[in-house]
Amino acid sequence: MSELPLPPASPEPPLIGGEPAYGPTPRRRGWHALRMLWEWTRSMATALLLFFVVRSFFVEAFRIPSGSMEGTLLVGDFLLVNKLVFGAEVPFTNKRLPKVHQPRRGEVIVFQFPVDPSVDFVKRLVGVPGDTLSMVNGELRLNGTPQRERYVSHTEPGTDPAGQEFHWQREFLVSRALASASYHPSRNNWGPIVVPPARYFVLGDNRDNSLDSRYWGFVPDSLLRGQPILVYFSYEPDTTSAAAFLTHVRWGRLGTLVR
Helix, strand or coil: CCCCCCCCCCCCCCEECCEECCCCCHHHHHHHHHHHHHHHHHHHHHHHHHHHHHHHHCEEEEECCCCCCCCCCCCCEEEEEECCCCCCECCCCCCECCCCCCCCCCCEEEEEECCEEEEEEEEEEEECCCCEEEEECCEEEECCEECCCCCCECCCCCCCCECHHHHHHHHHECCHHHCCCCCCCECCCEEEEECCCCEEEEECCECCCCCCHHHHCCEEHHHEEEEEEEEEEEECCCCCCCCHHHHCECHHHCCEECC
16 A cells, blocks of 8 residues: 655745744744843933932932022022032932032022921022121121122012021120120121131022021031022913913023022
């Protein structure tokens, strides 16, 4: 009896680029998906690491929530702040990098509020260690010399409140003899006081509406955060629009340098 001929074997599919022309096998598709997932995860991890490094040591974004710097900075301004200039803090340690330069009078600075370090403040630095400061009728005097501050505005020139919050100054008066019951400092009339070592005296440019060193004292060197560079975004928040950040952008302030 003769044997029946076997059917011809199915030809192997031609290969294109190492894969069968009829498409990859399920196993190969699984490895391909895993490889894509790994590449995506590695890219995201690298991006997050770069963001963490840049935010920790170089530049961080801050928003202006109050009008204490009106005339220079507006409510609704968003700032890029150089954290390296005053020595950025190394995360999870109590150490800081070396300063690029010491804080200088006239600079706008960002710092942690001494009363509540979880809150960041932005003010203008007017006194460095060793300076003698006073104010007469709202005019700042540095080492006895009246200062011409082009950036200052006065929104309530006819008022000069006084209170217990100013009495901390007695400990730093030039003459301890003045630190008596006869010393009654007010918002616009106080001093002369001496700035102690490793401390700074700051004021808001909106002198009649600023919670600053006149009220709560000096800023320790350890609380300095950085120096604003520019306004990268700004909008008018005091509007009835629910999307004011889109419809009330202050286009003219974008890219403005902070001085």
